[in-house]
Amino acid sequence: MAVIIGNLHLGGLNTLFRFFISSFTPSLNSQVLQSAWNGLQVTFGFAILAWSLSLFLGVLLGLLGSYNLCSFFNISPVIATVIRRTLTVPRAIHEVLWGLLILQICGLSPWIALVAMTIPYTAHMARVFSEQIDNISLKELIAIKLTGSRNLESLITAITPKIIPIIATFGFYRLECAVRGATLLGIFGLGGIGTELQLSLMSLQFNQMWTSLWMLFISLFLLEKAIEWIQQPKFYINNTGVYTITFISSLIFSILISLLLLNYLGINFFEGLHFTPIHPPNFYRFIEAFKSLNWVQLILDTLILTFVASCIAIGLPPLIFMNVHSNIGQGIVSIILILLRLMPAPLVIILLLLSTTPSTSVVALALGLQNLGVLGRILRDNINKQGDQLFNSVLSTGATNSNAWLYGRFIQESISYLSYSIYRTDIILRETIVVGAVGGVGLGWQLQESLSSFAWEEVILISIVFVCITLIGESINEQMQKALLGIKRTNQFSMLKI
Amino acid sequence: MNSLIELNNVSLYNKSGIRLKGINISINCGEKIALIGSSGAGKTTLLKLANGTIFPTHGEVRFNGLSISKLTHKQRLKIGTLWQDLRLIEELSVCQNINAGALGRHNVTWSIANLITGININECSKYLRAANLPVSFLGRNIRDLSSGQKQRVAISRLLIQRPEIILADEPLSNLDQFLANKILNTLLSVNTDSTINTAKTCIISVHQLDVLQNFTRVIGIRSGQVVIDCDTTDLKDIDLRNLYN
Numbered sequence: 001m002a003v004i005i006g007n008l009h010l011g012g013l014n015t016l017f018r019f020f021i022s023s024f025t026p027s028l029n030s031q032v033l034q035s036a037w038n039g040l041q042v043t044f045g046f047a048i049l050a051w052s053l054s055l056f057l058g059v060l061l062g063l064l065g066s067y068n069l070c071s072f073f074n075i076s077p078v079i080a081t082v083i084r085r086t087l088t089v090p091r092a093i094h095e096v097l098w099g100l101l102i103l104q105i106c107g108l109s110p111w112i113a114l115v116a117m118t119i120p121y122t123a124h125m126a127r128v129f130s131e132q133i134d135n136i137s138l139k140e141l142i143a144i145k146l147t148g149s150r151n152l153e154s155l156i157t158a159i160t161p162k163i164i165p166i167i168a169t170f171g172f173y174r175l176e177c178a179v180r181g182a183t184l185l186g187i188f189g190l191g192g193i194g195t196e197l198q199l200s201l202m203s204l205q206f207n208q209m210w211t212s213l214w215m216l217f218i219s220l221f222l223l224e225k226a227i228e229w230i231q232q233p234k235f236y237i238n239n240t241g242v243y244t245i246t247f248i249s250s251l252i253f254s255i256l257i258s259l260l261l262l263n264y265l266g267i268n269f270f271e272g273l274h275f276t277p278i279h280p281p282n283f284y285r286f287i288e289a290f291k292s293l294n295w296v297q298l299i300l301d302t303l304i305l306t307f308v309a310s311c312i313a314i315g316l317p318p319l320i321f322m323n324v325h326s327n328i329g330q331g332i333v334s335i336i337l338i339l340l341r342l343m344p345a346p347l348v349i350i351l352l353l354l355s356t357t358p359s360t361s362v363v364a365l366a367l368g369l370q371n372l373g374v375l376g377r378i379l380r381d382n383i384n385k386q387g388d389q390l391f392n393s394v395l396s397t398g399a400t401n402s403n404a405w406l407y408g409r410f411i412q413e414s415i416s417y418l419s420y421s422i423y424r425t426d427i428i429l430r431e432t433i434v435v436g437a438v439g440g441v442g443l444g445w446q447l448q449e450s451l452s453s454f455a456w457e458e459v460i461l462i463s464i465v466f467v468c469i470t471l472i473g474e475s476i477n478e479q480m481q482k483a484l485l486g487i488k489r490t491n492q493f494s495m496l497k498i
Numbered sequence: 499m500n501s502l503i504e505l506n507n508v509s510l511y512n513k514s515g516i517r518l519k520g521i522n523i524s525i526n527c528g529e530k531i532a533l534i535g536s537s538g539a540g541k542t543t544l545l546k547l548a549n550g551t552i553f554p555t556h557g558e559v560r561f562n563g564l565s566i567s568k569l570t571h572k573q574r575l576k577i578g579t580l581w582q583d584l585r586l587i588e589e590l591s592v593c594q595n596i597n598a599g600a601l602g603r604h605n606v607t608w609s610i611a612n613l614i615t616g617i618n619i620n621e622c623s624k625y626l627r628a629a630n631l632p633v634s635f636l637g638r639n640i641r642d643l644s645s646g647q648k649q650r651v652a653i654s655r656l657l658i659q660r661p662e663i664i665l666a667d668e669p670l671s672n673l674d675q676f677l678a679n680k681i682l683n684t685l686l687s688v689n690t691d692s693t694i695n696t697a698k699t700c701i702i703s704v705h706q707l708d709v710l711q712n713f714t715r716v717i718g719i720r721s722g723q724v725v726i727d728c729d730t731t732d733l734k735d736i737d738l739r740n741l742y743n
Contacts, residue, residue, distance in 0.1 A: 139581075139585050142585075143585035146549055146550065146551060147575065147598070147599050147601065147655075148571045148573070148574035148575025148576070148601075148602030148603075149601035149602045149609075150571050150602075150606075152609075153601045153604070153609040154601065156610060156613060157601060158598070160613060161589030161590055237589060238589075238637075240589055240613055241610065241614030242615070245614065
């Protein structure tokens with residue numbers, strides 16, 4: 001914060017003030033409204049398409065990547081291992097990085113946004129689904145199998161009812177992520193509401209920018225509420241079959257509607273791609289590229305960025321909730337959290353850069369604030385589900401509200417909050433490539449520079465280094481999570497081979 | 499008599515040591531066997547070996563002369579198990595759970611139809627009544643039932659399978675005396691509805707020694723070894739004292 005405040009300049013502050021004031025007077029010009037509305041439809045169209053495809057592929061790969069199901073079908077577990085290991089690389093690369101890489105090779109085409117989102121989302125969903133399937137108790141499956149039922153019938157009856165709640169919770173959560181991802185891709189020039197936001201910000205048309213922002217906020221808020229409604233257990237308990245069929249039908253229907261909508265908005269998926277041939281990289285140029293970059297500095301900047309952003313995102317929510325007790329205060333915090341969550345981090349960086357100079361602190365603040373919105377919401381929701389007994393009993397000892405919150409509420413949630421926070425640092429690390437490109441920091445910035453100058457050897461090296469850092473980070477976090485939760489993985493079919 | 503299940507010199511070891519040692523049991527068609535022994539003696543393990551959930555470290559288990567590990571799904575249909583932990587699918591209704599016992603006789607379309615909506619209502623009702631639950635329970639969710647009611651749904655699932663042999667692991671544990679007698683009679687095919695084809699052969703693990711007179715044979719296990727194997731009429735008090743001491 002000291003660095004940011006030290007570099008502040010008043011002219012920029014005035015612009016920032018204009019930005020905030022414009023939130024009350026968004027442009028209602030019909031052309032602006034139409035343009036923002038079209039952008040929103042494009043973003044949602046791409047998001048739904050990418051989400052549907054990645055959900056379908058993710059479930060399929062998740063099933064194949066499950067050790068327990070491999071064992072059940074007498075398939076070698078090597079297949080599950082190969083699938084899991086192969087998917088780590090596409091998962092480690094952010095959708096924006098995929099978009100930028102494919103853009104360089106294929107030229108500007110609607111397919112890019114779709115493929116760029118589908119690849120990492122599929123890998124991510126496959127990982128979560130396979131882990132969840134391996135954590136499901138398979139006793140019921142074994143029991144049904146032993147009644148003489150064939151494999152497929154046993155699987156449909158015993159496993160489908162258990163997978164559906166996982167798809168309902170995690171799958172729909174990914175739809176929200178897909179809308180945010182599609183907005184981000186738009187900021188990098190791939191169309192939709194993101195491009196509208198980017199263009200209006202660059203021309204300092206804040207009223208127009210707020211028209212798009214409000215539209216995005218309202219639609220994401222409505223989407224969040226719709227997803228919460230769909231996820232209610234009453235819909236799938238006892239109605240697994242109907243829920244599954246409705247879900248699959250809605251998925252197919254959404255794909256068709258999205259394709260028709262995008263076609264209506266002038267986005268033609270069937271336009272030919274313009275491939276730019278990439279010459280095979282030369283070994284000596286690789287060596288030169290390796291020597292030309294200051295790797296220590298780039299990696300260090302990326303790690304510092306991740307660390308500072310994680311500290312902001314993980315540390316602030318408990319501090320805020322510990323000190324805000326009134327209903328009005330909590331209402332204001334909730335609104336701020338929604339705004340932080342919905343505002344794309346690259347736009348926050350550009351806004352901050354209006355009144356300060358590029359630095360790791362600015363980028364870390366923007367990245368940290370966006371993730372604070374996500375973690376704050378999770379902590380608040382989980383604490384709201386608790387009873388009041390423990391809180392009241394601590395309060396009755398004469399403790400202050402803050403201490404009662406800490407001992408009576410937070411302590412019950414601390415393990416699961418920390419566990420999710422560890423997972424969140426993986427996401428923050430992945431996002432450094434995007435915010436770094438905008439904010440001029442770390443590997444993200446260097447990648448942007450190398451892409452702009454078509455330095456393919458550098459692009460490949462940076463991508464490899466970034467994937468390695470992400471995988472190492474993921475592995476460390478996995479160990480930390482296991483230690484925190486005391487997880488011991490067991491193969492439930494191992495008993496068949498005593 | 500025909501041997502339905504044979505355990506020939508069966509032993510089972512795992513990391514914690516010996517679970518079963520040198521078991522030789524031949525179960526003939528029509529026998530009603532009570533499996534007794536204190537907790538942890540190896541009754542559940544013996545039943546799991548007999549139904550093919552686990553395989554022995556030494557020796558072999560045979561069903562109708564075939565190795566238990568090589569049974570086809572149609573042959574498996576003939577072995578019905580009532581699990582100690584019931585293994586009902588909590589996310590499904592009572593009707594869907596009962597039908598899960600009949601999957602071996604139907605194809606994949608039937609299993610999908612069962613998942614979409616409870617089918618085969620008449621047959622489910624028949625087996626639900628046999629297990630002493632009213633038909634109104636068919637649409638209920640498993641999570642909403644008491645442990646005794648769940649037990650009876652599991653018995654209905656077992657009965658709809660129409661097995662040749664029933665392996666039941668403590669089926670009376672969650673039931674009151676009156677209900678326990680009724681359920682035991684159902685499992686032993688005594689005084690039951692003539693339209694219900696219950697198995698002629700069964701092995702039931704029990705802790706209540708006052709029900710032993712309903713069985714034709716008693717097998718007692720202590721520390722993984724068979725220490726009693728005789729007709730119920732030949733069972734002596736001293737054998738029981740030795741078994742539990």
